[in-house]
Amino acid sequence: MNHVDVIVTGGGSVGLTTACALGMQGITVAVVEPRPLPDTPATAGHNPRVFAITRASQQIFTALGAWDGMLAGDAYPFRDMRVWDAGGDGEIHFDCAGLGEPYLGHMIEPQVIHSALQQRAQSLESVSLYCPALVTEIDVTREPVTVTLDDGNALSADLVVGADGVHSALRKRLQIGTRTHDYRQCGLVARVLPERDHQATAWQRFLPGGPLAFLPTTGGWCSIVWTLPVETAQQQLQADRQDFHTALGEALEFRLGRITDSGPRDIFPLQRLHAERYVRERVALVGDAAHVIHPLAGQGINLGLLDAAALAEVVLAARQRQQRIGSLPVLRRYERWRRGENQLMMAVMDGFNRLFSNTQPALGRLRNLGLVLAERVTPAKTLLARHAMGLAGDLPALARISPYSD
Ligand SMILES: Cc1cc2nc3c(=O)[nH]c(=O)nc-3n(C[C@H](O)[C@H](O)[C@H](O)COP(=O)(O)OP(=O)(O)OC[C@H]3O[C@@H](n4cnc5c(N)ncnc54)[C@H](O)[C@@H]3O)c2cc1C
Numbered sequence: 001m002n003h004v005d006v007i008v009t010g011g012g013s014v015g016l017t018t019a020c021a022l023g024m025q026g027i028t029v030a031v032v033e034p035r036p037l038p039d040t041p042a043t044a045g046h047n048p049r050v051f052a053i054t055r056a057s058q059q060i061f062t063a064l065g066a067w068d069g070m071l072a073g074d075a076y077p078f079r080d081m082r083v084w085d086a087g088g089d090g091e092i093h094f095d096c097a098g099l100g101e102p103y104l105g106h107m108i109e110p111q112v113i114h115s116a117l118q119q120r121a122q123s124l125e126s127v128s129l130y131c132p133a134l135v136t137e138i139d140v141t142r143e144p145v146t147v148t149l150d151d152g153n154a155l156s157a158d159l160v161v162g163a164d165g166v167h168s169a170l171r172k173r174l175q176i177g178t179r180t181h182d183y184r185q186c187g188l189v190a191r192v193l194p195e196r197d198h199q200a201t202a203w204q205r206f207l208p209g210g211p212l213a214f215l216p217t218t219g220g221w222c223s224i225v226w227t228l229p230v231e232t233a234q235q236q237l238q239a240d241r242q243d244f245h246t247a248l249g250e251a252l253e254f255r256l257g258r259i260t261d262s263g264p265r266d267i268f269p270l271q272r273l274h275a276e277r278y279v280r281e282r283v284a285l286v287g288d289a290a291h292v293i294h295p296l297a298g299q300g301i302n303l304g305l306l307d308a309a310a311l312a313e314v315v316l317a318a319r320q321r322q323q324r325i326g327s328l329p330v331l332r333r334y335e336r337w338r339r340g341e342n343q344l345m346m347a348v349m350d351g352f353n354r355l356f357s358n359t360q361p362a363l364g365r366l367r368n369l370g371l372v373l374a375e376r377v378t379p380a381k382t383l384l385a386r387h388a389m390g391l392a393g394d395l396p397a398l399a400r401i402s403p404y405s406d
Contacts, residue, residue, distance in 0.1 A: 004028040007157040014287030014304035015163030016117035021312035023127035033131040042115035044074035050223040052298035054390030056399040069116030077103040080201035087364035159326040168289035177276040186233035188226040190265040195257025278335040282326035309396035
């Protein structure tokens with residue numbers, strides 16, 4: 001049996017970030033991932049989905065030595081954000097210059113993020129990837145935790161981290177309950193080419209069925225996330241290209257002109273999920289395994305990356321103090337730190353979704369007033385922008401931006 005300090009189940013972006021953050025400090029990590037990893041670095045330009053990566057997440061990737069790989073893979077900086085409501089003329093405009101920042105964040109395709117992290121993890125001696133492999137048996141009742149894989153390998157560790165996504169097998173196996181809510185909405189994603197320049201700006205219009213976001217990427221293309229009631233999303237998924245272009249152009253009030261081209265479309269059912277606990281003795285959950293949030297502010301993966309950085313910080317501090325890294329008091333520090341922050345973000349996203357999806361005229365007027373006030377009251381606007389950039393809240397050291405970075 002091969003012994004490591006930490007086993008991470010799930011080699012997605014959050015799992016690999018956890019592994020790199022620990023592995024770079026000499027903690028030995030085994031990552032178990034069922035999907036085969038690609039041999040060559042991923043190329044950009046074909047995924048209908050991009051992630052808006054905050055400044056805090058960029059800082060984590062930089063500290064881990066994975067950021068250059070993402071820049072080489074077409075990470076696209078965006079400088080402005082415009083948010084407005086279909087029911088009025090109130091609008092908030094964030095621009096990076098006004099906030100004293102070089103940009104608000106970057107748009108990056110998920111496979112580019114993953115590929116850069118995979119290369120970094122593979123370059124670390126203390127990280128081993130078991131891939132493709134699945135956990136068939138796990139015993140967390142004793143120290144060390146023991147794990148059997150379907151490829152015949154057996155591992156033991158002081159701590160197991162579940163980074164295996166929304167349907168987390170580890171969370172289910174350990175019967176950690178969840179609170180869930182079905183939004184009865186889908187996110188329709190696609191790459192589209194508008195007639196006018198997107199001006200490196202993220203455009204978001206709140207419509208009664210849900211928000212529509214146009215996220216700027218290279219070559220004048222945008223990646224859209226269009227939140228729609230389930231049936232409407234199905235209709236738009238199957239709609240003839242021309243009809244889809246017309247509906248989409250109208251939904252954005254033709255702010256970027258007509259839609260002249262588009263790539264394949266996909267839809268994702270939207271739900272909120274929060275694990276009742278993030279930790280138990282010798283176990284911690286991170287990323288979507290612990291929480292799934294409405295994508296309207298593009299915060300999902302960013303929250304998961306902060307979990308990874310916070311958990312690594314707690315584990316490293318415990319190791320320095322010669323405490324057991326899988327002990328509940330140690331892991332509770334991580335849970336106390338991240339659960340409240342994630343809960344707050346989930347509640348805010350829920351509130352926005354409910355407030356903006358409501359067609360009552362009185363609420364419409366209130367919304368409009370809210371947008372007008374948020375635009376005019378500088379401290380409120382700055383606070384909102386700092387949250388959107390991931391720079392607010394109790395950040396782990398890996399995510400803190402040095403005043404000397406660009
Ligand atoms: C429409 C839409 C748009 C979004 N846009 C954004 C955005 O702009 N910005 C943003 O921050 N977030 C966004 N998100 C959220 C983002 O997709 C997720 O939060 C993020 O991918 C979660 O990463 P993860 O590593 O926790 O999970 P995943 O990416 O799901 O990775 C889980 C990994 O675990 C593996 N796995 C599965 N089963 C097992 C098993 N039994 N054992 C071991 N491993 C297993 C999987 O193969 C996978 O590699 C969006 C989500 C949606 C639906």
